[in-house]
Amino acid sequence: MAYASGQLPTTDVDHTYTTTGLNHRKLLMWTFLSSDCLFFGALIATYMVYRGQSLVGPYPIDIIDIPLTTISTFVLLCSSFAMVQALAATNRNDQRGIQLWLLATILMGATFIGFQIYEFNAFRMEGLKIDTNLFGTTFFTLTGFHGAHVTLGLVWLTILLIMGRKGKLGPAQSLDVEIAGLYWHFVDIVWIVIFTLLYLIGGFDAGPTAGLLIEPSLLSLPT
Amino acid sequence: MATATNVMARPASASGLWSWITTVDHKRIGILYGVTAFLFFLLAGIEAGVIRMQLAVPDNTLVSPDVFNQMFTMHATAMIFMAIMPMSSAFFNFIIPLAIGARDVAFPRLNAFSYWTFLFGALLIHFSFVVQQVPDAGWFSYANLSEKPFSSGQGIDFWALGLQVLGVASLAAAFNFVVTIINMRAPGMSLMRMPLFVWMTLVTSILLVLAFPVITVGLIELTMDRAFGTSFFNTAGGGDPILWQHLFWIFGHPEVYILILPPMGIVSEIIPTFSKKPLFGYPVMVFSGIVIGIMGWAVWSHHMFTVGLGPVANSVFTITTMLIAVPTGVKIFNWIGTMWGGSIEFKTPMLFAIGFVALFIVGGLSGVSHAVSPSDAQQQDTYYIVAHIHYVLFGGSIFGLFAGIYYWFPKITGRLMHEGLGKLNFWLMFVGMNITFFPMHFLGLNGMPRRIYTYSSDFGWDWLNLVASAGYFVLFAGIVAFLVNFFITVKNGKLAGHDPWDAPGLEWTIASPPPVYNFAKVPQVVGLDHYWLVKRRAAAEGHPITEAEAYVDPETIHMPSPSYWPIVTAFGVLVLAAGFLIEFPWPYIKFPVPIIGGIISFIGVLGWSFEPAAPEAHHGSEDHH
Secondary structure, X not given: OOXXXXXXXXXXXXXXXXXXXXXXXHHHHHHHHHHHHHHHHHHHHHHHHOXXXXXXXXXXXXXXXXXXXXXXHHHHHHHHHHHHHHHHHHHOOOHHHHHHHHHHHHHHHHHXXXXXXXXXXXXXXXXXXXXXXXXXXXHHHHHHHHHHHHHHHHHHHHHHHHHHHOOOOOHHHHHHHHHHHHHHHHHHHHHHHHHHHHHHHHHHOOOOOOOOOOOHHHOOOOO | OHHHHHHHOOXXXXXXXXXXXOOOOHHHHHHHHHHHHHHHHHHHHHHHHHHHHHHOOOOOOOOOHHHHHHHHHHHHHHHHHHHHHHHHHHHHHHHHHHHOOOOOOOOHHHHHHHHHHHHHHHHHHHHHHHOOOOOOOOOOOOOOXXXXXXXXXXXXXXXXXXXXXXXXXXXXXXXXXXXXXXXOOOOOOOHHHOOHHHHHXXXXXXXXXXXXXXXXXXXXXXXXXHHHOOOOOOHHHOOOHHHHHHHHHHHHHHHHHHHHHHHHHHHHHHXXXXXXXXXXXXXXXXXXXXXXXXXXXXXXXXXXXXXXXXXXXXXXXXXXXXXXXXHHHHHHHHHHHHHOOOOOOOOHHHHHHHHHHHHHHHHHHHHHHOOOHHHHHHHOOEHHHHHHHHHHHHHHHHHHHHHHHHHHHHHHHOEEOOHHHHHHHHHHHHHHHHHHHHHHHHHHHOOOEOOOOOOOHHHOOHHHHHHHHHHHHXXXXXXXXXXXXXXXXXXXXXXXXXXXXXXXXXXXXXXXOOOOOOOOOEEOOOOOOHHHHHHHHHHHOOOOOOOOOOOOOHHHOOOOOOOXXXXXXXXXHHHHHHHHHOOOOOOOOOOOHHHHHHHHHHHHHHHHHHOOOOOOOOOOOOOOO
């Protein structure tokens, strides 16, 4: 290393220098998402441990409506496509495209939330509340926190849309859109896991004897 | 728009209280963290004193059983979450940017947010003393004890919600340090040239990022059981209290390494410096730190050996727990190997570092003895465990952190702490620590359970308890010696110069205390033990380096502007959590206050995002977008 004797070795880097070349905020989002994996992991684990442990009904098989949620799942996954298009439009400075695709993402996300509100309400009418049984407790907690994530994403995308309508989004803001997109795709991916475990697999669970992960005799449950 | 501009303008004062409230300077935030953590350390130490005085003699009636429960709960909660963790955080904040050659952390405002959230969370838990609803279910608040029927007051709510807020603070800091260490190293500082303290901070931050969401979920479920009548851990509704133990310890065991890895990093800086030798086996030290971080996830059920998980689970966790002693042992041998053949200077930081190694060996060995599940069945819930955790957390973490305080104090304040008082401090703490905690090994093996508020003389535990309680006063005297040293040093301690220890780290190349911009020019790192290499070469060539990097006019270097949005957002988080303590008898919304907190946080985040970027782009901060 060449530097003057008796001097401290220094260098000149411009203000955008980062060790890895990645932007700080993008790295922050990836770090946050890794943390969120464990958050949903713990909630999903709680659901799986309590599968089929409800002492009273309604049980999943009584009220889970797979076709209905398949539609909302499809809509949510399509919103990821719109999100990708919104980023592409930002990168090519297509102002119309930015607004169109962001709006499409928001509408599809809102549709998903609409379905979820309908579903929660339908369950309530059929007698499943958060304190009814373990199914209600774990179901509403897990899907509720997922819904909260989607809602937060909707607020974020709406702010981006407002910026887009003011013409403040372009290639220079590509990273702002990309990071929101990372979050949005993550929330979608989590839903794929939830839909598979809670609906496609867990949707057929009945009372305390069916579909168990843990042998009930090992737990001294009150009868 | 005039008003809007005023609201959005960034605060500019450079001194006074307001400047501390709006500061985003990592050095100031580090000092805030350190001072706050030390105050909670003293408070938790006084709570420990109440415990020791109550247990000094049999059948004592100094405090009621209720108060005793509150004391051991708050002592452990405060020591772990409000003293040791934030004290490590203080060093992360102050030292990491200096040690990697950066001008600040990656997200200065997130850093400020982290401190204020920590302070608010700590105050929220301690507000329970004001309203006389103090948590009393132990620092791990096991279900069913923490459920409504068994803890009907609000103590557990304070505990759960306060920890939730502290968790937000820890996560915010951890995100920041992961990004800072990965992304803001000066050119030339490859991963394998990072000082050990930086490595251990990175491993600790990754553990925090992954472990805290698990306790977050556990605390959410506990709060929901208590506030909304769910049955996560409530057997009457089919729930299983063991799930709480799993969630708690899946977080709780990585947490143990979160508490010990930073002091291990500190000690790995100090021992080479005062042995005048590079760290022995640097790559192995890095590797064993990473292995501890990974294996820390595979040992949690050793806290649950007596729960009845069955022979297979107990055997597996016995083996993984014994295996994790291997990388820990490697570290101990390497510290000894570093000292071997070195020209050792017994300055106060070195004494604390050697004390750390010695006491951690004792704690580590008793740890291995309850890694074996049959042997643990004898030790579980006895004073033997209390002895173990205090050897690793007091003899380990606290000694490591005191070593760090004495080592970096000249860098932080520009003044050297008094050596004589420092040595007195060390010996009082070292002797006091052993008098207090060593007898607990025997008490535990003689069957004295943890968390009992008194005992009968018939058990034969009298004199050992009296010795342990007497040791508390020696420890206390050690802390008083530290405080005296601290105040006389701050007032008129000897000026330290930029490099009082002839140390190898980048932080010693700049003035003490460091200028606001840290490095006038971005350093080019030439190797592991950078400053040693530079100094040796300069001396060999006849131009020895005796000065710190020269001051430049701070106006010429652009630094992030102060901001008041972090404290606004942190306050919103506080209201959001504390709101769950106030229940309204309304049909649909039982808890309206958290909504207000959410709105405050949202406004805070909006203000934060749209705060005008400082006028000109600058090196490595979140502001330039």
